[in-house]
Amino acid sequence: MRTVLASSVVLAAFLGLAAQPAVAATPKDALVMAWNLDALITLDPAQIGEVNGNDIMINVCNRLVQPNIKDVAKIEPQLAESWSTSADGLTLTFKMRKDLTFPSGKPATAHDAAWSLKRAIHLNFGNAANLKEWGFTSEKVDEQIVAVDDLTLQLKLDKPYPVGLLLSSVFSSNVSSVLNKETGEKNAKVTDGKSDHGNGWFKTQSDCVGPYRVRTWNANDVVILEANDNYFGTKPGLKRVIIRHVPESGAQRLQLEKGDIDVGRLLSSDDLKALAANKDMHVEQTVMHGYSYFAFNVADPILSNPKVRLAFRYLVDYEGLEKTVMAFQGKARNSLVPTGAFGALNEKDGLPFKLDLDMAKKLLTEAGYPNGFSKKYILSANTFNPAVAQHVQANAAKVGIKLDLEQMADANLFSKMRAREFEIGQIGWGAGYPDAHSMISRHAYNPDNRIESKLAQYPSWRSAWFDEAINKKTDTAMMEKDPAKRIVLYKEIQEHMLANGPMAYMFQTVRPIAIRKDVKNFQIGPFKVDYASASK
Amino acid sequence: MAVTDVSRKAAVQSKLPPWVWDAWRIGSSAIVTLLGLLALTFFMGRMLPIDPVIAIVGEQADASTYDMVYKQLGLDRPLYVQFGYFMRDMLSGNFGNALFTGNKVSDDLMRVFPATIELATIAITIGVSVGVPIGVLAAVYRGSPIDHLARILGLLGYSTPTFWLGLMGLVLFYAVLGWVGGPGRLDVFYIDIVDRRTGMLLVDAAIAGEWEVWQNAFSHIVLPASILSFASMAFISRLTRSFMLAQLSQEYILAARVKGLSKWKVIRKHAFRNIAVQLVTVISLAYVILLEGAVVTETVFAWPGFGRYLVSGLLAGDMNAVLACVLIVGTLFITINLICDLLYRILDPRTR
Numbered sequence: 001m002r003t004v005l006a007s008s009v010v011l012a013a014f015l016g017l018a019a020q021p022a023v024a025a026t027p028k029d030a031l032v033m034a035w036n037l038d039a040l041i042t043l044d045p046a047q048i049g050e051v052n053g054n055d056i057m058i059n060v061c062n063r064l065v066q067p068n069i070k071d072v073a074k075i076e077p078q079l080a081e082s083w084s085t086s087a088d089g090l091t092l093t094f095k096m097r098k099d100l101t102f103p104s105g106k107p108a109t110a111h112d113a114a115w116s117l118k119r120a121i122h123l124n125f126g127n128a129a130n131l132k133e134w135g136f137t138s139e140k141v142d143e144q145i146v147a148v149d150d151l152t153l154q155l156k157l158d159k160p161y162p163v164g165l166l167l168s169s170v171f172s173s174n175v176s177s178v179l180n181k182e183t184g185e186k187n188a189k190v191t192d193g194k195s196d197h198g199n200g201w202f203k204t205q206s207d208c209v210g211p212y213r214v215r216t217w218n219a220n221d222v223v224i225l226e227a228n229d230n231y232f233g234t235k236p237g238l239k240r241v242i243i244r245h246v247p248e249s250g251a252q253r254l255q256l257e258k259g260d261i262d263v264g265r266l267l268s269s270d271d272l273k274a275l276a277a278n279k280d281m282h283v284e285q286t287v288m289h290g291y292s293y294f295a296f297n298v299a300d301p302i303l304s305n306p307k308v309r310l311a312f313r314y315l316v317d318y319e320g321l322e323k324t325v326m327a328f329q330g331k332a333r334n335s336l337v338p339t340g341a342f343g344a345l346n347e348k349d350g351l352p353f354k355l356d357l358d359m360a361k362k363l364l365t366e367a368g369y370p371n372g373f374s375k376k377y378i379l380s381a382n383t384f385n386p387a388v389a390q391h392v393q394a395n396a397a398k399v400g401i402k403l404d405l406e407q408m409a410d411a412n413l414f415s416k417m418r419a420r421e422f423e424i425g426q427i428g429w430g431a432g433y434p435d436a437h438s439m440i441s442r443h444a445y446n447p448d449n450r451i452e453s454k455l456a457q458y459p460s461w462r463s464a465w466f467d468e469a470i471n472k473k474t475d476t477a478m479m480e481k482d483p484a485k486r487i488v489l490y491k492e493i494q495e496h497m498l499a500n501g502p503m504a505y506m507f508q509t510v511r512p513i514a515i516r517k518d519v520k521n522f523q524i525g526p527f528k529v530d531y532a533s534a535s536k
Numbered sequence: 537m538a539v540t541d542v543s544r545k546a547a548v549q550s551k552l553p554p555w556v557w558d559a560w561r562i563g564s565s566a567i568v569t570l571l572g573l574l575a576l577t578f579f580m581g582r583m584l585p586i587d588p589v590i591a592i593v594g595e596q597a598d599a600s601t602y603d604m605v606y607k608q609l610g611l612d613r614p615l616y617v618q619f620g621y622f623m624r625d626m627l628s629g630n631f632g633n634a635l636f637t638g639n640k641v642s643d644d645l646m647r648v649f650p651a652t653i654e655l656a657t658i659a660i661t662i663g664v665s666v667g668v669p670i671g672v673l674a675a676v677y678r679g680s681p682i683d684h685l686a687r688i689l690g691l692l693g694y695s696t697p698t699f700w701l702g703l704m705g706l707v708l709f710y711a712v713l714g715w716v717g718g719p720g721r722l723d724v725f726y727i728d729i730v731d732r733r734t735g736m737l738l739v740d741a742a743i744a745g746e747w748e749v750w751q752n753a754f755s756h757i758v759l760p761a762s763i764l765s766f767a768s769m770a771f772i773s774r775l776t777r778s779f780m781l782a783q784l785s786q787e788y789i790l791a792a793r794v795k796g797l798s799k800w801k802v803i804r805k806h807a808f809r810n811i812a813v814q815l816v817t818v819i820s821l822a823y824v825i826l827l828e829g830a831v832v833t834e835t836v837f838a839w840p841g842f843g844r845y846l847v848s849g850l851l852a853g854d855m856n857a858v859l860a861c862v863l864i865v866g867t868l869f870i871t872i873n874l875i876c877d878l879l880y881r882i883l884d885p886r887t888r
Contacts, residue, residue: 032724034838038848041592041638049594124604126597203638216728219637219644220848221721221840224728242724246838250703251719254711260718408585409851414595415587429596442596454599 025259029239031519031534034246034255035265037220044202045177046120046127054174056223056243059531061177061208062233064094064113064153065167069525072289072434073342075167079113079178079209080153083167089160089481094153094171099232102180103213110147115181117145119197120174129457130175130432133441134161162481168342169433172527180207211236211532220245225531237521237535256281256514262536263522264514269384272328275514283514287331288526289338289438290430290509292384294377294392296502299464300423303375306500307367312424313504314363315395317355322507325387330507335494336439338508340526342483343436343490352498361399372400378416379426381407388506389426418456420464428509429459434527436490437478444497445474463502470496566870570863574626577862578619578855586853591635609635622859631860636852641860644845649864650735651721652834652841655761656826662765663772664819670769671776675784676803686773693770702763702836709759717756719838726752760837764830768822775818779811812883820872828865 026032040052045061048054065083068074077083080094100108118141121128135158136144144156157166170176184198184207206214211233212225225241244261246252249268253275255261267275276283294312296303303309318332326332335350337343344350364370379389386407393403403424408416417425431438443459449466456462470493477489497503513529515522523533589605590597610618625632631641674686709716717723721737726749730740738757741750783789784807792802831843842861849857 124601126594126601129598246719248836254706255718258711411586411590411853414590457596457598
């Protein structure tokens with residue numbers, strides 16, 4: 001009996017120690033967010049390839065130019081105050097602001113900007129493609145990117161690309177973040193004669209021009225940003241941003257309701273529904289420039305038939321799913337250029353399909369498959385994917401198509417699709433910049449369809465899709481300087497792809513963010529969540 | 537016993553002290569076990585259909601970037617060569633870089649392992665301090681309401697999903713009653729106050745004399761540790777009950793009672809002492825399982841621990857991280873077995 005008593009005393013002491021007065025709210029001078037930080041592996045702008053890193057570092061490292069936070073097709077100055085092109089269109093010159101400084105107070109110049117762009121190419125991480133795609137190469141980059149003086153950055157182009165397209169695709173992206181050259185060179189490590197250009201240092205720390213600087217990053221735990229007192233622009237509304245790793249939606253919701261966090265970044269549809277009904281919360285839904293779609297491998301004899309692919313587009317109840325499974329997650333759209341991007345079809349023309357089993361059956365019959373066929377359908381086991389795939393499977397069965405679903409880890413799915421080892425695959429894709437070219441140049445254009453070309457960065461190649469006419473039209477549109485003419489060309493491409501393309505786009509991604517109402521003025525756009533705009 | 541006997545014979549033949557042979561046999565057996573474990577994990581890991589390069593370069597990377605990283609990771613070499621390099625690095629204490637965090641694996645482990653040790657140690661403390669008395673009482677009062685209660689608790693502990701229990705615990709004790717801290721190891725007000733020394737916040741806060749931080753850390757750990765302890769408590773209480781029942785039916789217990797010893801003295805001095813060896817084994821195993829298997833609890837409570845690290849590494853195909861974790865888990869099992877062996881000798885004179 002004494003043992004029981006002793007245990008009870010220990011337990012009571014335990015609970016007594018644990019019990020503490022509840023803290024009412026988050027600090028007045030800090031924005032506290034909860035997110036799943038599993039994917040965050042680097043803070044180096046030349047290397048970042050995932051959502052967490054992009055979201056954080058766009059608030060730490062400004063770029064040469066930036067899209068307007070709401071009207072993203074409109075490009076505005078940021079670190080560069082102006083730009084101009086030569087008469088032949090082969091030289092692009094940026095004039096930098098005079099008042100740029102790093103957090104240490106050291107002035108930031110065009111030399112830092114040139115070094116940052118060059119290192120992105122030399123490092124050759126995924127983001128290097130942003131520059132390589134426009135003719136910049138590791139061999140020629142010293143002549144192609146030149147700091148003429150402290151305020152003038154000059155770029156030599158191999159073709160006279162439309163300047164708007166370049167600004168949108170390259171100079172508002174991660175690679176045009178201006179890092180401190182001195183810090184990079186001081187911390188560069190050379191292995192086998194090859195420098196890492198400070199990548200080892202920039203992976204976990206920051207030294208660039210922006211409203212915040214990284215104070216702490218404990219992987220899978222917390223990221224803390226602190227206001228940069230030497231920032232040239234408007235000072236951030238809150239001194240600190242604390243991003244906590246909370247990978248479970250239910251836990252995030254409880255923390256939001258209790259006031260232990262201000263912002264929840266990864267919440268399930270059910271939790272979002274509950275939070276949207278809470279008078280202390282606001283759920284901001286932003287339509288992103290990304291897609292959830294299923295892709296066909298057109299090397300398959302059955303799937304190579306355009307009528308078969310068209311039939312699949314009639315097997316999805318887009319509006320029904322948008323209101324249920326995809327609530328807070330996706331907005332129905334079929335065209336490959338997302339709403340909001342330059343050159344996108346309007347909302348009505350961008351969503352011509354609806355669930356129509358009779359039409360699907362008719363198309364299958366015309367294609368020569370009145371009794372259907374069997375195909376394997378691979379997908380990610382995460383979030384809404386299984387529910388959407390089961391919906392497609394159920395409707396396909398009604399027209400005689402037997403789909404064998406195979407769920408897998410994302411890394412496995414990516415490997416299979418990049419290797420063309422699939423028949424039908426459900427996957428997502430995010431456009432890198434708000435211009436039709438971003439999607440069309442990857443999903444419609446395919447420079448070389450041979451398997452040995454290994455152009456896995458092109459979903460069109462993964463699907464073995466090749467259309468010479470579309471390739472030519474994409475090239476023409478890319479070089480067209482008249483915006484009105486570009487829009488017409490992109491409209492034609494989108495209409496052609498809707499009827500023939502190797503991807504059935506279902507939903508444009510929606511990013512829901514739950515925010516407590518005591519956070520004011522928080523500006524959120526598809527390409528930037530502006531931490532500095534928030535205040536309390 | 538067997539090890540000691542063999543060592544004794546070998547020691548007699550070679551005129552060396554028996555402990556040298558014990559150490560040799562145990563050490564060589566541990567090394568062979570660890571090598572086998574590493575080889576098995578390495579080759580099984582390479583057979584997984586997960587591409588670690590994608591985890592680094594991203595899904596949209598072009599072929600030149602992909603190939604560059606593929607070579608950097610040494611994946612273009614034959615498997616046995618990769619394993620050779622891996623073993624060389626391991627032996628020199630270099631676990632390489634974790635692909636999915638971008639850090640050195642050793643740095644990651646220094647960060648996640650103390651968090652788990654702290655959590656698992658408190659969990660096993662709760663599990664033992666509650667589970668053992670309940671098991672003893674259930675055996676002594678077999679068939680009574682206490683026994684039924686112990687069985688129900690055991691059943692719940694085994695069958696309740698940790699995920700659900702964790703969330704319900706958070707709703708009740710954190711959100712409604714406000715008795716404990718929420719997910720994470722500290723409230724935002726206390727982050728970065730205490731210098732990191734051991735990585736165990738309770739220890740670090742105590743060393744720094746920051747008692748407010750200590751109390752906050754404790755309020756955050758108590759719920760996940762309790763949830764985590766529930767299953768091990770069920771396991772420990774059920775086995776304690778079985779061991780005790782086996783002892784209580786022995787004739788020496790009856791003889792002791794006939795001699796006039798009190799009921800609780802017999803239970804404490806005779807029956808319980810005789811189950812101590814078995815209990816040490818059970819508790820040790822439960823502790824190791826808590827150290828490496830707290831994935832769900834760590835997810836619900838946003839606890840940056842070892843279990844989540846291992847699973848995240850596995851899902852990303854990050855063999856550097858996975859193999860280092862396997863090495864640690866293997867070493868833990870071996871170490872705890874050795875400690876058990878030593879404890880047996882202390883608790884049971886027949887094994888000396």
